[in-house]
Amino acid sequence: MTEEEIKKTVFQLLQRIAPETDPASLMPEENIREALNIDSYDALQFIVSISEKLNVDIPEEDYGKTSNLKSLIAYLGKKLNG
Amino acid sequence: MSDTIKITYREAIKQAIREVMQKDERVFLMGEDVGNYGGAFAVSKGLLKEFGADRIMDVPLSESGFTGAGIGASLAGMKPIVEVMTVNFSLLAMDQIFNNAATLLHMSGGQLNVPVVIRMGCGIGRQLAAQHSHSWEPFFAHVPGLIVLSVGTHEDARGMLLSAMESPDPVVIFEYTFMLNLEKEIPSNSGAVEIKKAKVLREGKDISLITYGAGVYKCLEAAEALKEEGIDAEVVDLRVLRPMDEETFLASVKKTHRALVVEEAWKSISISSEVISRIMEKAFFDLDGPVERLCGVEVPIPYPKDLEDASIPQVSDILEKVKKMLKP
Amino acid sequence: MIKFQMPNLGADMEAGTLVEWRKQPGELLHRGDIIADVETQKGLIEIEVFDEGTLEKFLVKEGEKVPVGTVLALINDGKAEVSESAVPEEEAAKPEIHPIEERPETPQKKTKKGERIKISPLARIIAEENHVDISLLKGTGPEGSIVKKDIEKAISEGVQQTQETQKKTDEVKEVSAKSAAPNANAMRMAVAAAMSKSNREIPHYYLEKRVDMSKAMDWVKEANKERPIQKRLLPVALLIKAVAKALDDVPDLNATWENGILRKNEINIGFVVSLRSGGIVVPAILQTDSKTVDEIMENLNDIIPRARAFKLKSSELSQSTFTITSIGEGGADKVFGLIYPPQVGIVGFGEISEQPFADEGMLGIRPVVDVTLAADHRATDGIIGSKFLASLNRHLQNPEEL
Numbered sequence: 123m124t125e126e127e128i129k130k131t132v133f134q135l136l137q138r139i140a141p142e143t144d145p146a147s148l149m150p151e152e153n154i155r156e157a158l159n160i161d162s163y164d165a166l167q168f169i170v171s172i173s174e175k176l177n178v179d180i181p182e183e184d185y186g187k188t189s190n191l192k193s194l195i196a197y198l199g200k201k202l203n204g
Numbered sequence: 205m206s207d208t209i210k211i212t213y214r215e216a217i218k219q220a221i222r223e224v225m226q227k228d229e230r231v232f233l234m235g236e237d238v239g240n241y242g243g244a245f246a247v248s249k250g251l252l253k254e255f256g257a258d259r260i261m262d263v264p265l266s267e268s269g270f271t272g273a274g275i276g277a278s279l280a281g282m283k284p285i286v287e288v289m290t291v292n293f294s295l296l297a298m299d300q301i302f303n304n305a306a307t308l309l310h311m312s313g314g315q316l317n318v319p320v321v322i323r324m325g326c327g328i329g330r331q332l333a334a335q336h337s338h339s340w341e342p343f344f345a346h347v348p349g350l351i352v353l354s355v356g357t358h359e360d361a362r363g364m365l366l367s368a369m370e371s372p373d374p375v376v377i378f379e380y381t382f383m384l385n386l387e388k389e390i391p392s393n394s395g396a397v398e399i400k401k402a403k404v405l406r407e408g409k410d411i412s413l414i415t416y417g418a419g420v421y422k423c424l425e426a427a428e429a430l431k432e433e434g435i436d437a438e439v440v441d442l443r444v445l446r447p448m449d450e451e452t453f454l455a456s457v458k459k460t461h462r463a464l465v466v467e468e469a470w471k472s473i474s475i476s477s478e479v480i481s482r483i484m485e486k487a488f489f490d491l492d493g494p495v496e497r498l499c500g501v502e503v504p505i506p507y508p509k510d511l512e513d514a515s516i517p518q519v520s521d522i523l524e525k526v527k528k529m530l531k532p
Numbered sequence: 533m534i535k536f537q538m539p540n541l542g543a544d545m546e547a548g549t550l551v552e553w554r555k556q557p558g559e560l561l562h563r564g565d566i567i568a569d570v571e572t573q574k575g576l577i578e579i580e581v582f583d584e585g586t587l588e589k590f591l592v593k594e595g596e597k598v599p600v601g602t603v604l605a606l607i608n609d610g611k612a613e614v615s616e617s618a619v620p621e622e623e624a625a626k627p628e629i630h631p632i633e634e635r636p637e638t639p640q641k642k643t644k645k646g647e648r649i650k651i652s653p654l655a656r657i658i659a660e661e662n663h664v665d666i667s668l669l670k671g672t673g674p675e676g677s678i679v680k681k682d683i684e685k686a687i688s689e690g691v692q693q694t695q696e697t698q699k700k701t702d703e704v705k706e707v708s709a710k711s712a713a714p715n716a717n718a719m720r721m722a723v724a725a726a727m728s729k730s731n732r733e734i735p736h737y738y739l740e741k742r743v744d745m746s747k748a749m750d751w752v753k754e755a756n757k758e759r760p761i762q763k764r765l766l767p768v769a770l771l772i773k774a775v776a777k778a779l780d781d782v783p784d785l786n787a788t789w790e791n792g793i794l795r796k797n798e799i800n801i802g803f804v805v806s807l808r809s810g811g812i813v814v815p816a817i818l819q820t821d822s823k824t825v826d827e828i829m830e831n832l833n834d835i836i837p838r839a840r841a842f843k844l845k846s847s848e849l850s851q852s853t854f855t856i857t858s859i860g861e862g863g864a865d866k867v868f869g870l871i872y873p874p875q876v877g878i879v880g881f882g883e884i885s886e887q888p889f890a891d892e893g894m895l896g897i898r899p900v901v902d903v904t905l906a907a908d909h910r911a912t913d914g915i916i917g918s919k920f921l922a923s924l925n926r927h928l929q930n931p932e933e934l
Contacts, residue, residue, distance in 0.1 A: 141808075142809075155861075155862065162766060162768070162860040163766065170764075181757070182757070182764065183753075
C-alpha cells in the first residue's frame with residue numbers, strides 16, 4: 123500500500139466521523155483531533171475503524187503516534203509494509 | 205319580479221308611518237316640525253291633514269322634554285314614534301334614552317316595558333356640516349336595553365318601523381339623510397321585515413364586505429364593479445346594531461376568509477371595532493388575511509363638498525381597498 | 533383500559549409530533565416494545581410502552597402535534613377501569629392539557645434568516661392538515677404573507693411536504709439520520725429552555741475535589757492490553773461506573789426534586805453527548821450500577837452514535853436520574869454543570885492531565901482529574917455532596933473493585 127493510498131483511506135474514515143469537515147485541508151503536522159474537533163470517543167472510533175479497514179493492530183501505547191497526518195501515515199506505512 | 209314599485213327612501217318611510225298609524229290608533233308621531241312644516245326632511249308631509257294635530261304632533265325645541273314625554277306616553281299605553289331631527293340633537297335626549305328608556309325594564313324589576321320608537325336622521329345630507337351630519341350609531345349601540353336599527357335599504361325603510369312598533373322595548377332607528385331622495389325598486393307588497401338578523405344582500409366567495417346604513421348601497425355598487433376584476437364579493441348588511449347578529453357575518457367570513465368592514469362612523473371605538481373583535485374571537489382560524497376597515501375620518505364632518513366627500517368612505521375607496529387586500 | 537400518553541422526554545419538552553405508529557390496533561404489546569416515533573425538538577425518538585396488553589385504538593393521528601400528557605392511544609389490559617399508563621419515573625408534573633392551537637406562545641417556524649414566517653391562520657391550518665412545509669413557500673398575500681392560495685398551489689404541485697409525510701411515503705421504515713435531525717435552532721431553543729429553567733429554579737451549590745487517577749489509568753491501560761481494539765475501554769467508562777457506586781453510597785443525590793425530594797430506585801446515569809452540529813443530548817445508561825465497566829463501554833459504543841444520529845429510545849431520554857458531563861482530553865481543567873431538572877445533581881469531569889500531586893509526604897507527577905459536583909441545595913446540603921465526592925474518590929482509588 124502506497125502512502126497515497128493510506129492517506130486516501132485515512133481521509134475517508136475521518137470524513138465519516140466529521141462529515142462537515144475537509145480532512146484534505148489538514149496540515150501534515152497539525153493535530154488532527156484539534157483541527158477537526160474530534161472528541162475522545164470519536165478518536166477511539168477512528169482508530170478502531172483504521173485497524174479494521176487496514177487490518178492492523180494499534181496498541182494503546184501507540185495512540186500518541188496517530189495524532190497528526192505525518193506521523194499517522196508514517197506509522198501505518200511501517201506497520202503495513204514491514 | 206314584475207310586481208315591483210319604484211319608490212324613494214323618503215316615501216318608503218312615510219308609507220310605513222302611515223301604515224302603522226292606520227293600523228293602531230294608539231300610534232302617534234311627535235317631533236320638531238313634523239306637522240305644519242311636513243318634517244325637516246319632508247318625511248311626514250301631508251300626514252297632519254290625514255291624521256290631525258293630535259296624532260301628528262309638533263313639539264317645542266327641547267329634545268330632552270319631548271323624548272321624555274314620548275317615553276312617558278309609551279309607559280302609559282300609547283305607541284309613540286318620536287322623531288329626532290338629526291342624531292346631533294339626540295345628545296340632548298341622551299339622558300332620557302339611556303337613563304330612562306333603556307333602564308326602566310331593569311329598574312322596575314321587569315314591570316315596566318318602554319315600547320317607544322325613536323327615529324333619527326343620520327349621516328351626511330347635502331352639505332349640512334358638523335351641526336347635522338354625524339354618524340353616531342356607535343353611541344347608541346353601546347347601551348344595553350336598546351334595540352338599535354340601521355336602515356340601509358329601501359325595503360328596510362318600508363318595513364323596519366312596522367316591526368319596531370311591535371317591540372315591547374325601546375327601539376332607536378337610524379335613517380340616512382343622504383338616501384332620502386334615492387329611488388329604488390322594491391316588491392309592491394313590501395311590509396314588515398324581521399329586526400333580529402343581519403342580511404347577506406349579495407353572495408360572493410372572495411371577500412365579505414360588512415357594512416350598515418349608508419355603506420350598504422356603496423358596498424353593493426363596489427361589489428358589482430369588482431366583478432370586472434374577477435373578485436366575487438359578498439355584502440352583509442348588519443341592519444341590527446344592537447343586539448348584534450354575529451352569526452350572519454361570522455358565517456360569511458368563514459366562507460370567504462377575508463373581510464372588510466365599511467362604515468361612515470368614526471373609526472375608533474365604533475361598530476367596525478366590535479365586528480372585528482368578534483371575528484378575532486370566533487373566526488380567527490378561518491381568516492386568510494388581516495381584517496380591514498374603511499371608516500369615517502375622525503374630524504367633525506366638514507362643510508365643503510369635496511371635504512365632505514373625503515371624510516367618509518366612497519365606492520372608489522372600497523374598490524381600491526379590496527383590490528389591495530386581494531391582489532397585493 | 534390504559535391511557536397511553538405523550539411522554540415527557542425531558543424538562544424542556546412541551547409537545548411532540550406523533551410521526552409514525554409502529555404498532556397497529558389489535559397487536560399484542562409487551563413492556564419495552566416500540567409503539568411509535570415521536571419528533572421533538574431533540575429529534576426523532578422511539579417511544580416504548582411500559583404495559584402489557586392489546587392495542588385498542590389510536591386517539592392521535594400521525595402527523596399531529598400534541599402537548600405532553602395527551603392520551604395517544606388506549607391499551608386494553610383486560611381491566612374495565614381506565615388507568616394512566618404506568619410510565620416509570622414519577623414524572624407526575626403533568627402540565628395542563630390544552631390544545632396546541634389555543635396557546636398563544638406556540639412556537640413559530642423560522643425562516644433561514646431567523647425571520648418569522650407570515651402566514652394567515654387559515655393557511656396555517658390547511659398547511660398542517662396537508663403537511664406542507666411552509667418554510668419552503670413564498671407568500672403572495674398581504675405583506676408577503678402565505679395565504680390559502682399559496683398552500684393550495686403547493687399541494688397541487690405536490691412537492692413541498694414536511695418530513696413526516698416524506699417519511700410516511702417512504703418505503704423504508706428506517707429513518708435516515710438526516711431526516712430525524714431537528715434543526716439547529718430548535719435544538720438551541722430546547723437547550724436554552726432546560727438550562728434557563730435550571731438556572732432560574734434550582735439553587736445550586738458547588739463542590740470540587742482533585743482526584744489522583746494514576747491507579748485508575750494504570751488499570752485501564754492494563755485492561756486494554758488484553759482487549760481487542762473494538763473492546764478497549766475509555767477512562768470515562770470507569771468514571772461512570774465509579775459515579776454509579778458513589779450514588780449507591782449517597783442515594784440522596786440519585787433523586788428528583790418536585791416539591792420535595794424523591795429518591796430513585798434505579799441508578800440511570802445520563803451522559804452529556806455534544807453534537808457536532810451544536811447542542812447536546814443526554815442519553816441515559818440504564819441501571820448503571822448493575823453493569824460492569826465493559827458493559828458500560830459497550831453501552832456507550834451503542835448509545836453515542838445513536839445519540840448523534842438522533843435515534844434514541846424514549847426510556848433513554850426520559851429516565852436518567854443523575855447526569856455526568858465530561859470535558860475529555862485537550863479541554864478545560866474543570867467543568868461546573870447546570871443540573872438537568874428535576875434531577876438534583878450533576879458531576880463534571882475536567883481533562884485528565886499530569887499534575888504535581890502530594891501524597892504521603894511525597895510530591896509526584898500523577899494523572900489527576902478535577903471533579904466538580906453541582907447539587908440542588910433544596911434537596912441536599914454540602915455535607916452530602918462532600919460525602920459523595922469522597923466516596924467517588926475512594927472508588928477511583930480501587931479500580932479493580934469497580
